[in-house]
Amino acid sequence: MHPVALAGAAAGRLAHYAISGVVGALIIKGAAKRLPEAKPAARKAVVGGLAGGIVAGRWLASAAEEARLKAGDVLAEARTSLGEEVPPPSAVATEGHEHDHEH
Template sequence: MHPVALAGAAAGRLAHYAVSGVVGGLILRGASKRLPDAKPVARKALIGGIAGSIVAGRWVASAAEEARLKAGDVLAEARTSLGEEVPPPSAVKVDNHDHGHEH
């Protein structure tokens, strides 16, 4: 699978969790207005849901980064098998590296 596709899937999952958290919060807010006694329970459930979303988001980001690194390794191995020089890994390509000092 292409790294961009994996990153897109990860972003989609993160968006899903974010929307789920917001919708869940709105539902719990409406329920707590109707049932004042349920407010502490609703707040606890909301906090638990948000915490779960944070953990899931971290897992998705970690999995996407691992997939990106594995894809880079495979690409580097393919270039090596063709006799090409493999460029060093970089998250950002810098074309103009002039920012006021010498290297």
């Protein structure tokens, strides 16, 4: 699967969980106003929805990192096939690095 497609699918899932959580919370909030005894169940449902969102966020971060690593491997292989030297992954250019903190 192409890394962009993988990231798009992950973003779609994350958006689904976020929207579902917000809509669910609004529905439960409205129901809780009408039925005071439903509050514990409503809270449990909201907590479950948020937990699902956290899990989805973690999965998205993991998928993005995996896609980044795979893209780096393909880029390194392409440079090697052209006879170029591949810089190590830790080599980061710092020219033009202007922040308000010291290194």
